[in-house]
Amino acid sequence: MSDTDASPALHSPEARARAERFTPSQRTAMTVLLAANFTLAVDFSILNVALPVIGRDLGFVTDALQWIVTAFALCAAGFTLLFGRVADLFGRKRLFLTGIVILGLASAAGGLAQEPALLLTARVGQGLATAMVTPAALSLMTTMFPDGPARSRALGLNGALMAAGFTIGAVLGGVLTGAVSWRWAFFINVFIALAVVAIGPFVLREPARLGRARLDVPGAILVTAALIALVFGIDNAGRMGWTTPGTWAPMAGALVLFVVFLGVESRAAQPLIAPSLLSRRSIAWGNAAGLLAFATFTSLVFLLTLYLQEVLGYTAVAAGLFLGVLGVGTVLGGLIAPKIIGRRGPKTAIVGGLLVQAAAVAPLAFAGTPRTWLAPVLILTFVGGIANLVAIVGYAVASTAGVPADQQGLATGLVTMSQQVGITLGTPVMSAIATGVAASTLLPGLHLAIGINAGIALLAAVLVAVFLGRTGATARPPGGLTPRREGAARSGSTR
Template identity: 70%
Template structure:
């Protein structure tokens, strides 16, 4: 976002008052971009429901993995692919579908993605073999890559830049983060009370409701221009992201000192370089160069990637600690981590007010600073349950701070972007989110494994310390590099 919101909650941002220099004005926003109507509120509820459901999907099967492995006959090494297949597709295809949303319609892509989610979830619920389940999970990942940028771009074009958009993005961020942390709780309850297959069947019901309601509730501005899709760019960046996630995931399972880890990472670097060359030569690139020249886009998305990577991987580390060190059951561990989820919801509600007062840059700095401060004490956790109360308090505060950072990065990375490029901007936002989620846990897992000789608790402490360090480093990077465009004000 090139222009941060002004300090007055009642005053639209500078970017909302005048067009951004060097960009086409794009299609006009709908009337309810200024004054929310009953229809726009229903549309927001529908879009948030879709995003929350997909966020839950990322973690809902984690607790159920042993049950799934026993029932379907997964090998011990094959179980991790239930998570990896989803993460690979969700992260790998999100930028591609962000551009597709701009070209062929966000509403159409949202509906197609929800239909795919329903079909994939039904297949997953009925799966009787490992192959069918993995196909279903991969399809759910593709559905996530379709729905999330489409929904986010519909939200950003529904409201003018300023407090209204910040509020809805705050609520979206809160529900997304709460979905990641509550997925484990819901998965544990469904597995223990009914059956793990209901983790899939619930999606079928949600998708059916959304598909019935969306055609009459959702709308988007009419567009006469339909530029061509940059297919070479789409193929190279998608392959690069897939290779990167695959390499980091392999590191989490097998460590860093193996060829299977570094080969796909090297391929990702080469493909990334090819992508840059392609984008400088095609007439209608997948990523507009003028967008990447904005430090609000580049620094904002880097901050978003690290915001999701640090907090979702911290939940993984604490799950290990609660179950393997303190001896809590999987369901009890999920309920304990629900305090982190409650904190994220509160953070999502508080973030728009904070951004309205101090601006997204300062909100980002404050969010990461507080997150680092409350994460660092967890690097000294002990092997007795006396640590439970401090853990609850620290993770709750960390959840609030993390959501302030997440909403700050979404506001930063989408402000000042023309309406006809919002799909691309939100595709970048979604890519940062999905790549952060996909990479964070394997990296932390690899750090735990690297300290195996000293014991599991020592490995968890080391990984938590690195996690806090990453949050603090991001705080410094944002403070040093994030500046408003010429004529803007540093906030």
């Protein structure tokens, strides 16, 4: 079966529109899930602009400010695979709502904090909530809809709003800090958490769990420790350099822990990650593509922020508003991705998206000092944002298609992990490249970093084209379901 194969019943625009349509109960459930994931995406970036003000208000020493970001990232990325499996075993809805409650409590504590210890504890709580809610919400979406247009649309909306959340978080953090107080970056979450907890129990549905499985505790401890060590090493690289013991020692430790984890899993009666799942090329190469897609474009935002402020001389607020164009592009990409996937399959979406992203980013490696470069930069960034989200939605579809319902939490945990590790990895790598060029000005380093960024996107497209194969190449329902049969399957999955 080729990438372009599709059920004849889904060839017409009317049939595709019916296949993508949500029922009223699904629309309400999606609203709750999307609101939660959008809020968590905002939390990744909302405090970045406010860090100096928070430091002055609470008495942080300058070197400790990075822990406001690192404490969140370590927990969000380190525990996501564990909680993805917990969602499969103990209930996605239960884990989702538990995470939302923790998010509300942690955010209230952060907004009321008067000393560094409480604020850092709150950020740990927010990170743990993210690790719970994101895979649980994604697996609720993927089990709500069967493989096909409706699932692609759901994942497209989720990708669009999460990508917009990263951009909006940076702008909103600056606005709140300047107009009211950085504390409102926490308090907003409290109101959203209350709304989700009030509505969620009545509108969220999940398939009944079959039997009782046990959590692979040794595997869970090993993979969580490995991910925390990996993220810690990556984070240190951005501040200390790649050759210091604080960088390579945790990363080497992570590698050892991953090797031990694989050995434990090969002998476990009920492994945390089923070998059959890891052997799927759609999951392995889909997640690799997702990691690189997130790493390249989130780090591009960092590079462009430096370019707009340090080279073109714009203020931080102006640079943030300019990058809002990128946010619009990513939202648009998330909306059109399901249509591309429905016609051509997720593999084509990933490869095409990464190729267009590389083509849009490459000219930015020649951006100069005149402010006349602003318009080309914004146009190319807009196009690249669209393409990046098409690739991201494609990888989410490919990495969850055909996975049994009792393993969807783990599959979406892998999707979330690749996303968060990519976000954590990209900026330190590109920062090291941009600042490592010996020159009197920053621009040559930015040129090199942006060129490498485009090259990585191109390489990722080639690797996916060669290795992803046909296992993740179709997004249509299994067995070629017609819209009527697909609708019946979809409604049954939400009972």
